[in-house]
Amino acid sequence: MLLEKILQSYPKPFCKNNRNLPLSLKNFNFIYGGKGLGKTNLILHYYQNITSLKKMYVDLKDARLNSNKDFKDIQSFCQKENIDLLIIDNYDPDFILPKLPNLTLISQIPYEIKNFHYIHIPPLSFQEYKQIHKLTSEDALSHFIKYGNLWEGESYNDYKKAQSLQNFSHNPTDFWILKNLILHLGLKISLHQIYLKIKKERKLSKDIFYEYCALLQKSKMLFWVEKFEHKLSAKKLYFYDFTLKNAFSFERNFHLLFENMVFLELFYNIKEEIFFTDKLDFYLPNSSLGILCMPFIQQQTLEQKLHKIIKEREYCDEFLILTLNQRGKGENLGTPYLMLPFSDFALNITDYIPNS
Numbered sequence: 001m002l003l004e005k006i007l008q009s010y011p012k013p014f015c016k017n018n019r020n021l022p023l024s025l026k027n028f029n030f031i032y033g034g035k036g037l038g039k040t041n042l043i044l045h046y047y048q049n050i051t052s053l054k055k056m057y058v059d060l061k062d063a064r065l066n067s068n069k070d071f072k073d074i075q076s077f078c079q080k081e082n083i084d085l086l087i088i089d090n091y092d093p094d095f096i097l098p099k100l101p102n103l104t105l106i107s108q109i110p111y112e113i114k115n116f117h118y119i120h121i122p123p124l125s126f127q128e129y130k131q132i133h134k135l136t137s138e139d140a141l142s143h144f145i146k147y148g149n150l151w152e153g154e155s156y157n158d159y160k161k162a163q164s165l166q167n168f169s170h171n172p173t174d175f176w177i178l179k180n181l182i183l184h185l186g187l188k189i190s191l192h193q194i195y196l197k198i199k200k201e202r203k204l205s206k207d208i209f210y211e212y213c214a215l216l217q218k219s220k221m222l223f224w225v226e227k228f229e230h231k232l233s234a235k236k237l238y239f240y241d242f243t244l245k246n247a248f249s250f251e252r253n254f255h256l257l258f259e260n261m262v263f264l265e266l267f268y269n270i271k272e273e274i275f276f277t278d279k280l281d282f283y284l285p286n287s288s289l290g291i292l293c294m295p296f297i298q299q300q301t302l303e304q305k306l307h308k309i310i311k312e313r314e315y316c317d318e319f320l321i322l323t324l325n326q327r328g329k330g331e332n333l334g335t336p337y338l339m340l341p342f343s344d345f346a347l348n349i350t351d352y353i354p355n356s
Helices: 003-009 039-048 074-081 124-135 136-148 156-169 172-180 191-198 206-218 253-271 299-309 313-315 342-347
Strands: 028-031 056-061 085-088 102-107 117-120 222-225 235-239 282-284 289-293 318-323 328-332 335-339
Touching: 003 056, 003 074, 028 039, 039 085, 039 102, 124 136, 124 342, 136 253, 136 342, 156 172, 172 191, 172 206, 191 206, 206 222, 222 253, 235 253, 253 282, 253 289, 253 342, 289 335, 299 328, 299 335, 335 342
Parallel strands: 028 102, 028 117, 056 085, 085 102, 289 318, 318 335
Antiparallel strands: 222 235, 282 289, 328 335
């Protein structure tokens, strides 16, 4: 019987190394996050040493399975075999969940189910990336920039990223929307502007477009950053993997990639709102801190740029300038500034954000 074979083929963790994330699972868990973040490996590691549970693992995207046909007797089978825990990977809301004492669902999308404990799996921070790969800060940064911040790392090249996002999309229209969103990574733009732009290429329902974009945001695959004190203005668009644009375009804009890198470190490591302004890449009002992303910068150019920051000085106690490998400090028109390499900042972020 197929279900017996599935029960007998419960997998070991795919990789001996595991993500350095604390997990606190309950009886009913929904684990979600973008593709390539190591969600399944994390869950298999968690349950590996819990021998008191009789476990069964099902991947609904296994090409050998037909979820509508092969699992119609899953409830009676689990009762007969005294299954304590069922792990459903690539969960689909059409799948009818059996009544069991423990269920753990894994998906890129956090579908709403009552009484489930939701846990979002974030992308790798630079600190975690360095620890996993056991590299020097310099080598870790080089690899981080080249391969991105996903668990699957170097094996997950640009082509595979594009393919996985195509598989994630339920239909060609969704994939087309996602691709066009990614091509606007780091830009100041509104959803309405993107919609008007891409609907010129083909017919597109406004409802479908906005619903799919809301789903991506709910899944924490994309993020919108507001302009400070201008809630209705165009926003900056960032993604959970800062290298995603490289999978869809031969054009390279390192400054925007660097901005996205910095945003993710801020978003997942500090507990305060993040904005941008006309002159600042990021502004943290609780810390009165203005941040400039300047991977390659000369002192003269820095001073010229700081001179142009006028309005923001009223609510900035300090400027933080993030670079690739330069450091220094000074004062410009009475406002102190600190210049740091990204690696120093990312490895010790709470030291540099006053109220984080």
